[in-house]
Amino acid sequence: MNDATEGCGSPDQELLGAMTLYPLAESVPRARRWFLKFIEPHGIACPLDDCLLMISELVTNAILYGRAEEPWLVRVEWSRVGTRLRVDVHNAGLPACVRMRRPAADVAHGRGLCLVNALADSWHVGPSLFGGTVVSFVVADAWQS
Template sequence: MAYTLDRDPTPESPRLGAMTLHPAPESVPRARRWFQKFIAPHNPACSVEDCALMISELVTNAIVYGRSDEPWMVRVEWFREGTSLRVEVHNPGFPASVRLRRPDANDAHGRGLLLVDSIADTWHSGPSRFGGTVVSFVVADAWPS
């Protein structure tokens, strides 16, 4: 299967969904569509479109900056933590290479994390539990308390 989506329906787990994508440009709109489809039954009060936009930016970065000598995938997971939504994007890149840039007006690239920084309540990068890098964002008050 080229693309997979898995969900963890156990009530003990805060994970609402996950998808695994090939590191290819067509995975970016696919991630956005799948997230929008599979978050909808959970009725978040936050802007699903804003979250999908941030996922698009992080999946794009994962594809551009992910590095491995072996075949690899981009993994996206989303969790409900109390009233917050947390989204993680994993790739085999190097955690130290994730940085917030301040591009000049004429720069064609470099605004992905800046966009996430301006929309999300918080974001984080570091080592992924799958190896490589994870970049995550949190939207507070995604559900009523």
């Protein structure tokens, strides 16, 4: 696991957007659309397709694995930290349940965190400030200095 805690809560962190989603399958494309809509004015310079894929994987995981006794939501936040993009996906699950799998070639699922690990400069899992779990990824040089 990579560590994306660098810049978390730092003075140069600027929240650019956030959304709250129901834990339903249709929330995954909604998260992609809203991220694209609200990140565009900020002139991001990193590959947006990579960001959209990672957001899709983390929101999907949050929906599939988030658990709570009462109704809950998935929260997605994206921030600028210097020249880095940080995306946080919060869910109602337990941090200890998040792990990177190594599925067999003939298995259709289980590669989400492997993709995030391959595409992000770093990633992190831990307790969410909202309760439950947050999984974050960072893309370095998302903006030119």
